[in-house]
Amino acid sequence: MALIEVKDIKKSYTTDEVTTPVLCGLSFKINTGEFVAIMGPSGSGKSTLLHILGFLDRPSTGTYHFDDKSMDEHSDIELAHVRNKKMGFVFQSFNLLPRTSVLDNVKLPLLYSSTKEAHWQELAEKAIESVRLTHRIHHESSQLSGGEKQRVAIARALVLSPSVIFADEPTGNLDSKSGGLIMEIITRLNNEEGHTIVLITHETYTAENAGRIITLKDGLIESDKPVATRRSASHFAK
């Protein structure tokens, strides 16, 4: 069943009356439980695509169905609710709240959810446990290493058990060892817990953890094919 279905979406930005096309008509489907990597050189439109898929931005034209519902049917407030409940985000630069504990960072999405407060602690602890950071639970985010910060970000993305996790260059700011661990966690979330993953990267060896790679070039899909031999994250190396 298709969780994500985009048809001929285009996106262009207009600044000072100059229109720059970024996405020039993309169509594809992503099924529940898939692990898809989106690759492409800088400026190929992969981040823009992820923003649209993650309901952070709307396409200029074309249709996008998420969970069988068109994005056009959602108001901005509903988009926020869908993001909160069904989507998790992991960013290249972690985006943790400074001077805030690991626990409170992970709890952040819960603040905006309809989940009862009584369950917050349990959910947050479970998410932190799944990224193996229980021993750091009361540390402030600034006391963590880069790899640990990204694990906190993953725990935050996981806390409400979303249908899909969008990861935008999650290993981009990390050394190969920490990056390897992050990919291991992401792969495990897909393999063992069945989370749908959409991963953006410009590194082939990272992309090869996925089951399918969509390659973009100049706002168009250059190729969309399954990975013949999936890389196991434990063999991750730069």
Place this chain on the structure above:
Amino acid sequence: MTIKYSIKTAANGLRTNKSRAALTILGIVIGITSIILVMSVGQGATNLILSQIQGLGSKTIAILPGRSPSGPSDVAQLFSDSLKEKDLELIKRKENVPTLDKIMPVVFGSETASYGSETYRLTIFGATELMSTILNAVPQTGIFFIEDDVRGKSDVIVIGSTVKEKLFGTSDAIGERIKIKGKNFRVIGIFPKKGQVSFFNFDEMAVMPYTTAQDFILGIKYFNRLIAIAASDATVDRTVSDLTITLRNSHNITDPAKDDFSIQTPKDIANTLGTITSVLTILLTSIAAISLLVGGIGIMNIMLVSVTERTREIGLRKAVGATGSDIMKQFLIESVMLTGIGGIIGIILGAVFSFLISIAISNYLEVNWLFTFPYSAAALGISVAAGIGLVFGIYPARKASLKSPIEALRYE
């Protein structure tokens, strides 16, 4: 997002920037402090004036010579010699003012008195023997003069405690003669030290029969005041109108606008002074309010900086599900908390300062100045402070809520 977490989030936001928050609310603190101070001191002044007037007695009526000025171009001292012996005689007649209990003419002036080599400039107060009952002026040592002294223009004098100290030091003054304008006056009594009572400072005064003061010192034939006492509180108004009619007849006045005298009751004086203190309080409060306005602009400025600084945080919150109104709420609560705290500090400081001022005034001016905590001003202060946070917080908060999550996350 529940209101509880909105408040928690806002409090966290403030905690991470403590010193900046403290400096930001300084304007609000100063504004609220000044408002509390002005209102508290204004209330104290009003109370003091009222107690001074009540010291005069509610049945006391003052008759002043001269027309009360009707405008800035009017000459206030017009007809300042209009109250004469003839008026006094007419008022004393029972058929003219039946509800009158007592009447006393008063004259005053300033003169230098000397004893031996000591000199002192004192207030000469000429009255009748009734003064000791009307103004409760009873000598501590010696006696007050009697009716015969008034009739016979005796050269007797009752002096205040400061006058006694300046001229005689510690030596005995009763029976001694002090010289004023070349004439000797025998000291027959000394007032106890009582400070300011009902607008008069008894300590710096010398009291003698008004006839003596008129002839030998002031050289006048008129009175500076007539002080009348009504028989009872209920007859004050009746007495005032009888006095008015009697004086108009005596002065052949038919048009009330041309009265060459004015009559004041303690109630009138209280009203006039009450108006003056309220106007002053309002004036000073509005000046203090300007500092609140400036403080509010400061709050807005800092909140705008804060919104820009926390662009990434806003983007992240939106990405994980915060709506625009969640973000707006967070920043609004933050600015209201900021100004609210400023308001509370201002109220505390204002109360402390007005308390200190009340102690200082009581001690240095030797008046009975009571500290009053202006509860209404405190309630007003806290609501104004919170209102400023709301008004000046709306623009930055709205700016924050409108930030697009991608723009915000991309912000470096």
